[in-house]
Amino acid sequence: MDFGLVLQTDPPASQVVGLMRRAERNGFRYGWTFDSAVLWQEPFVVYSQILEHTTKLHVGPMVTNPGTRTWEVTASTFATLNDMFGNRTVCGIGRGDSAMRVAGRKPNTLARLGEAIDVIRDLAEGREAEVDGNPIRIPWIKNGKLPVWMAAYGPKALALAGQK
Template sequence: MDFGLVLQTDPPASAVVGLMRRAERNGFRYGWTFDSAVLWQEPFVIYSSILEHTDHLVVGPMVTNPGTRTWEVTASTFATLNDMYGNRTVCGIGRGDSAMRVAGRRPNTLARLGEAIDVIRDLAEGREAAVDGQPVRLPWVKDGRLPVWMAAYGPKALALAGQKADGFILQLADPYLTEWMIKAVRDAAAGAGRDPDAVTICVAAPAYVTADDSPDALAHARDQCRWFGGMVGNHVADLVSRYGEHSGLVPDELTAYIKGRQGYDYSHHGRAGNPSTDFVPDAIVDRFCLLGPAEAQIEKLKHLKGLGVDQFAVYNMHDAREATIDAYGSTVIPALTD
């Protein structure tokens, strides 16, 4: 199993670079960031510095979207970084939640997302693609490689990930839902004539390592990670509005907990203490995240690995960022690395 670190690009950028360097020293192979131009600093500028100051770390957004940049600009940015640092990027992409909504736009349609996946990959790898009906090619790209991994929850999005993406990003660590969604992606890949096992599976969720499993320690960890249930809840609310409750198309285990949701304030997006997440119960935090002593997290990760998860990406937005990176490096990653 590979491991990634997920950060927001809060200033100063040097702190983001420093945490990514620390992660590489501790055995993490991927460095991810949010991509929301209004809420945080521009990630692609910071990727250049991360790549300059690391040796092997692969970097990318979790996730970008096809609406805030034109596709040839996105492809050219990745291709430039790859040319400078040796194909060490990955494009995580989705419909766009905070990046689009904060700017007053609706998330992209799945049709637009599917087209963008093909175009961005083709252009970044030196092939011609049509952008708004115009044939385009980046003539300077040589031996470029850009895996495109798609974030998804709902049935149509999961199908699209299986049909087109090189990898699938699932932003929660609940074993039941992970198994259900991996099956949907792999079934779609097989139906499209692809090798289902060739789709990389990445589970991303907060991890908070505690010294013990005492009630006080676990309560603090939950409070530091409850924001994640609110972030996932934004996507779940979209699914419920589209498919309804108890539709059979989306598991009730995913949708039931948002009944008490009363809107969402993006100014606290992805942050501990987010006041928009009071509706998230402890049980959801426990299911969606990895909390507690390292040994307990190792057992859950072994379960996820057995379900086919290739990478666990640690959302590291809480009050123990350095300690979590170090605990994973000393204990968790060695136990899960082949």
């Protein structure tokens, strides 16, 4: 059985890194953080430090969303971390209920979320994907790997999560 923990990226970030290091020492496999840029510090910056100071811990957002970050930037960010630290990220993704609402926007539709999951995974793993009608590929990604886990509640979202 694998264990994980979820932390807010409240300042100071060094405390979050320290807690993640402690979690790894105590057998945790996953270290998650929230991803609401208005509410907490930038998690991807914190992930780089967590990954630098751990050896086995897998990190990622619980959860990011396709509305506050562009899909190609999300894919490239995960791929960069994986290239630097050895495939130890997981993309937790959802509609963006809190992150979008706190910014005064509506959460993403399930259709948009489903499309984003496929595009982010394909790009992060080095495959071509269509973004806003344009085929793109991130050329430096050769052997990328990115598990994408969808957050869901309600029958329609759960059905989509089962497909992804």
